[in-house]
Amino acid sequence: MKNILLFGAGKSATSLIDFLITNAPRQKWHVTVADQDLMLIKSKTGKSYYATPVELDIKNQSARHQLVQETDLVISLLPPALHILVAKDCLHFHKNLLTASYIDPEVKKMQQEIEKAGLLFMYEMGLDPGIDHMSAMKLIHSIEKKGGQIFSFKSYCGGLISPDNLDNPWQYKISWNARNIVLSGSTGAVYKEKGKIRDLSYEQLFDHNKTIQVPGIGKLAYYPNRDSLAYMEIYKLQEIATFMRATLRFPDFCEGWNALIKLGLTDDSHKIQTDQLTYFNWATQNLEGNKTAEPHEEFVAQHLGVSSKSKVIRQLKYLGLLNGDMINHGEQTNASVLEALVQDKLRMEPHDKDMIVMMHEIEFERRSMATRMHSYMIVQGEDNVRTAMAKTVGLPLGIMAKLILQDKITLKGLHIPVMPEVYNPVLKELEEYDIRFEESFE
Structure with missing residues (x-):
């Protein structure tokens, strides 16, 4: 055994x-x-x-x-x-x-x-990274095998909450590691667009998010993810004009998270003493001006350049940032305080279902005809334990483990799953669990 x-x-x-x-x-x-x-x-x-x-x-x-x-x-x-x-x-x-x-x-x-x-x-044998690599490489190899020349590649993925459970102003709930969510994007992002290298800082990421249409879901916002350029050579697409990997969220989330960044609440570089510190004083620690003893949302709204009745202020209030409650967690970084907050305030309830959305948008030319291809996957979770996130992260690992122990994978070395001997059997078996892609062409 x-x-x-x-x-x-x-x-x-x-x-x-x-x-x-x-x-x-x-x-x-x-x-x-x-x-x-x-x-x-x-x-x-x-x-x-x-x-x-x-x-x-x-x-x-x-x-x-x-x-x-x-x-x-x-x-x-x-x-x-x-x-x-x-x-x-x-x-x-x-x-x-x-x-x-x-x-x-x-x-x-x-x-x-x-x-x-x-x-x-x-x-990188999970969802993102993982299924994204495998499904993208299968498409790329298929297009190239048929004589197509790719000139634009964009890949999007997001762990979201099902539209049926969007019952908070953030349009988001925690379906995976809360710390990873708090620190997501903190290193900024680098990608290539229309022949030019784009390098965005963390402070710029959520300020520049755009939207895409996903069949059956509607409009989702995206922001570039980490260093996309590192994958151009792996995907053998070094010469193309556009190459970007991005994260998907419902639009309201990005606007609210941008406010948290502006307030400095995602910083993980140094610790502060939170005993006898109110959430309001913590949230406004980096703001200059007259602070009242009582929570004063107009003060925060002014510094963020929004109305005190805006959606962003409602989001901050939902997290409890604008009240006079004490934190009392000892020495913590801002990111750690925020992590505890979102873990509590944005937790999934037992009946909640999460949702994974992945989409590849590839533009290529074949026989002098330009084509835009969309390949997308939508996976729904069952509840707050058997989530779509757990399914799409865990099953590729399980299937790969089985292939190795059956001696069906002979690969050696340090790799990510971009080769046919891995992605073909793994993607095929994932379809048995309703993890599959639909395609459309323009």
């Missing part, structure tokens, strides 16, 4: 754990799930004979080593900064590794050692 070790049992792990346990009898494998929260693991593994829950402090090297040493394949759904601990263990004990996170500089330094050891470290 093969053994699979999963680090992390958080929001994105639910569907992966379900997949691994459901397939265990037929595939003859056993799953060990390690997390610092034992009760959380047990809530997801139940009483399955094929799953072992393990309470683990990930920084406990000896306990971590013992788990890695005894397994055949490792999957990590830990926070991105902790993957390197697992990656080094996998290299040391000669184990293959799967994760949904971006390739980071530290693991990049290990690339030659991974190849030399004959191991497969497959990063």
